[in-house]
Amino acid sequence: MHDPHPSPPSPPRRRSNWRGVAIAATCTTAMLVNSSNNTSVAIALPTIGAALHTRAAALQWLVSAYSLSSGCLLLFCGHLADVHGRKRVFVIGSIILFAFTLACAFVHDEVTLAVLRGFQGVGGAATIPAALGILAHEFPPSSGRARAAAFASFSAGGPIGAAFGMILGGLLTQLSRYTWRAQFYLSAALAFATLLLGIFSSPAQVVVARPRDTRTDWPGAILSAAGLILLVFVLGQGAGPGQNIISLLLLSILLxxxxxxxxxxxxxxxxxxxxxxxTPPPLLPPSIFTRAGGRVGVVYGIALLQFAAFMIWAFWVQLYYQVYIGYSPVRTVVRLTPMFVTGIICNVVVALIVRRVPTQLILASGTLTTALAPLLFALIRPSAPYWSFGFPAAICSVVGIDFLFAAGMLMVSDAVGPGEQSVAGGVFQTMTQLGTSFGVTASTILFNHIQGRANFFQKDALPSYQAAMWMGVGFGGLATLLALVALRGVGTIGKQPQGPRDTTEKPAENHTDTNAAAP
Structure with missing residues (x-):
């Protein structure tokens, strides 16, 4: 099981520029599909509810089921990718995502749809950490600008996918004769394209250093999955009172x-x-959080806070436009389109500056810019023109997410060892999912509290929307403060002190199938 004289990894193999572009495009598409699966369903909830005669209380599970399964399995799937092959896990995840996404288009009741959405999330949980591991291997730190461009492209898939799902989800729901089912057809097609790209773009054989111990930490996998499932479930139900919710919350914390x-x-x-x-090696070595002088843990914290801020704005802005103002899905989509354009621009900008501008400045400026989006809606006057509040908010909303994914993931990737890339990426994605759930739940509790008082004194719900947005400002402000204080002295990517990298796993013997062999 242990090789006392491990041979060093073989020299990096040459890869054509076109192959590198294909690999980056594959991983970016996977991120785009994963992100769009969340927002495309959210904007179609009123239509789905009317078509399936679904109670309003049950609609949230059509959104939550995906994040529940994907968020809770990211860590375990990242471990499987690092140990048993990233391409193998990526391809299997893409197959799962394609099959269950297509199946969602044919259901006729909300229970079946929620269950299928949960299985969709399993596919997303497998593809994303595997994609990050593939990128980290194919674009090592020595690749310089190519690495920065690949990670910037991958990071842009998150906010662009969110905007893409929101925009096309709204358009297809209102304009297509298949209404809400059309978006699942489109998502299935994208998942199938990702599957084909994953099979043919990655090389059939990759020589990498394999961990000495490939045993799986099953107790850790069970404890983490059970704890995260309960936590995300509680966050999804947190707006409703009940002793059971408190008991489940305490149980999740204990696990x-x-x-x-x-x-x-x-x-x-x-x-x-x-x-x-x-004993098996740990599923998640706690020392990962202390890498680079503890700054990896700081980046994870910023990811949680930043996604809480962004999703508060993204969640309530759709309700503000459609419920409070009374716009149709298409009119709402038109007002959110600048998000898509900004995401593309930020993708280019961050690729150019990530190796020249200090990471602290990139993350602090990004989180602060995103915080401006809920700030504008916290101060909004409904009678004001769209260009005064809605347009600048849509532009600012995704900047922090773009900068965080690119600079944050690069910093984490540089700080951990070669055998931990997918696990570290899985933790990053888990923090974003927890931030999403926590932000929406906390703002919903505040909204309901303010709305209850508003109903007593007045009928206008605007103070409730503004209060929820102020909470988004608070989360964004905390993320900015954390970046400014805890990342002080951090240099640019590739020039910052990283501390110990992989202290638990050493290269053993070369092999040719772990990270790239097809199933």
């Missing part, structure tokens, strides 16, 4: 605490060769 203690024990055990023989 996650046990997971942390167990992982710490495994990591310490693997620092002693005698004890390592009887």
């Amino acid at each position: 996650l605490a046990l997971f942390g203690v167990w992982e710490l024990y495994l990591e310490r055990a693997h620092s002693k060769p005698a004890a390592a023989r009887y």
